[in-house]
Amino acid sequence: MSDTHAESVAFVRETAIPPALPPATVSGPVKWMRDNLFPTWANGLLTVAALYIIYLILSSSLPWLLGGIWNAESLAQCREILQGNSAACFAVLSERWNQLLFGFKYPPELYWRPTLAFVLLFIAAAPVLFFDLPRKLLIFTGIYPFLAYWLIWGGTILTPLIALLGVVVGYLVFNRFVKGSFAAGMFGGVAAALVVWILGGMVFSGADLLSLRSVSSRDLGGFMLNMMLGITCVSLSVPIGIALALGRQSNLPIVKYICVVFIEFIRGVPLITLLFVASVMLSYFFPPERTVDLFLRVVIMITMFSSAYIAEVIRGGLAALPKGQYEAADSLGLDYPQAMRLIILPQALKISIPGIVNIAVGLFKDTTLVSVITLFDIVGMIRGPILASTDWNGVYWELFMFASVLFFIVCYSISQYSQWLERRLATDHR
């Protein structure tokens, strides 16, 4: 059959022509640039303007950054080395590195303790953040707060140990009674924990075991203080926020109004006034013979602040659930705590994750406000001891850039994690 036309046509191509490359203007980088950078005249002008802005920024900042001096004793020496050139004096970072991270009063020979706590934080946080890891790791997460307390503040290990023991006993009692009624489990657990704490306090008062050198809260500082405040307050305020949100949704009018007034009051005032309360006012509300640590007072106020915001986010999640979920839980015969724990909260919390992460990032940034009430966090360190010293008076850019970079790294990675988690938890098929 192949030679049917052998006489009628002079030439028959037997193989296909190899496909030619498309013209340069409709493929490859040229096409990409035409589509994305110069689709129209006006758009092209915009590109040129953007390029010019980038050039301006880079041409002024790159020489300054790359020519930076890392080894000098003081700003004067730095200027001597630079000989009138304009460049960064990063020497302040290398000289004051420990102060920026740990504050200026934390004993230098004990720096390994917060560092170790920081490294262990990743192990403790991993099973909470990534569900694929073995669940057994959660035990370490439970131990971590007590371990970190012992490492950072020092003192005898008995204090955190008794606290941990109380929590464990409380949890066991809760587990034992929760099947009967949630309220019984809850009150029983709290009571058991209190009994253990009081008994432990009485039995072991004055005892000393595995004692580390103790560090007072006033000596904490630097970026460490920001991290500690951020992590403590976020992890405390999520459960309180859930309770407030449920209270606000509740059909018990008194409970509801208590929660509404609390949330709206806290959300209506700036954090800085709450910090004023912590620094000048809160001590009036504690028993006269007892002084409460400033760190603890700040943690109380920041936790109240963020739990009100988290409550609003979770309320949004609760409101977004279809009514059928509540009715389905009722028709299965679950009581209120069961319905909430098994049906409603898992779904509502999933919807609220992006919002909660936003609040957490905002809260972490807001921990810099404690510098206003004379705590020496990283901003407090920069404004106070470092810029006021004769050696480094006048090095603004390098220091604030360093603080910005630290915050950017932490906040950006949290928000990237939240986006990953959102994709991971998405159960709708789109």
Add this chain to the structure above:
Amino acid sequence: MLLNDTRYRSITFQAIALILLVAAIWYLMSNLFANLEEQGLNISYSFLGATAGYDINQTLIPYSSQSTNLRAAFVGVLNTLLVAVLACFMATIFGVIAGVLRLSNNWLVRKLMAVYVEIFRNIPVLIWILIIYFIMTAAMPAPNAFRGDEPAASMILGSFAFTNRGVYIPSPVLEPGWMIVLATFVASIIGIVAYRRYSTKLLYDTGRLLPRFWPSVAIFFIPTLLVFFLMGRPISLDYPALAGFNFRGGLQIGAPLIALWFALSIYTGAFIAENVRAGIQAVSRGQGEAAAALGLRPGRIMNLVVLPQALRVIIPPLISQYLNITKNSSLAILVGYADITATLGGITLNQTGRAIECVLLLMLFYLTISLIISLILNVYNSAVRLRER
């Protein structure tokens, strides 16, 4: 048992909650009174009438160190509102521009705006305020740099001077008759609105299309300019000029105000940009395509179809950003801008030692602002709510 009987359970729980609340309040109050008694203090607001005894460098109303603490607090309130309004205005401009450009089809511009948003959202506003404050005070030239034949610094357009003591701008000088010019201006704005309404009505009723752009421009400029020259130019500008060691004349905007204003605007602008982007993306593509299928031009599609729907999504978070700006303006205390937190909660508190009273008044002020703003938000939300069948 009371806990298990459904008839009494809710009452039991509420009773427990109430008892706990009352017990907690009683405990705190008894501690408070015990502490106050021990230190020989009492709760009294008479310090508000006493002489403040400190100076405030930027005031909107007459104030001297002989004025009362109440007046100092009032100066602070006005300063808070001033910086909040300025920052809301500028943050909206930054945010809308960045949000729209983030959706641009230009790759470079899109990425540039993404970098702006991410950088400003992820670094505390406190650090931004301090950075801009240090730019304003440490990197700007001193007034005497403007001196001489070959000055190291020069005024922009001959009327704006950026110095380390703040920015000097021309200030308006009002002579008798300026009210009439202003009234004419307001009247012509009302006239423009009325004219555009009339032309829309005419279009819908008869189908006749009147020109809109040029008549609007004419109404905007001609009457006001006419009255301005007829009245003998009652409004003129007073330019700042170097005199002695400092600038004289014009209006001085202090570095703290500039730092706070600019930092709050550019920081909140990044958040508003995200709201704007989300709002525009929330309008489904079908809406724009349907409008195009009906034959509307791109500008009309934006104005008549996409924007009205996007604004419904954008405005509620925008209003809560305004609330955030107002609350964040309390950071003024860091750079020495005399807002309410710095006057009442700072100097007055420290001088009189009236911590409880000052902090309570401070909270009351911010609560009032926040309640007013949420009231506006609720009114808006109910006005634009989708009316479903």
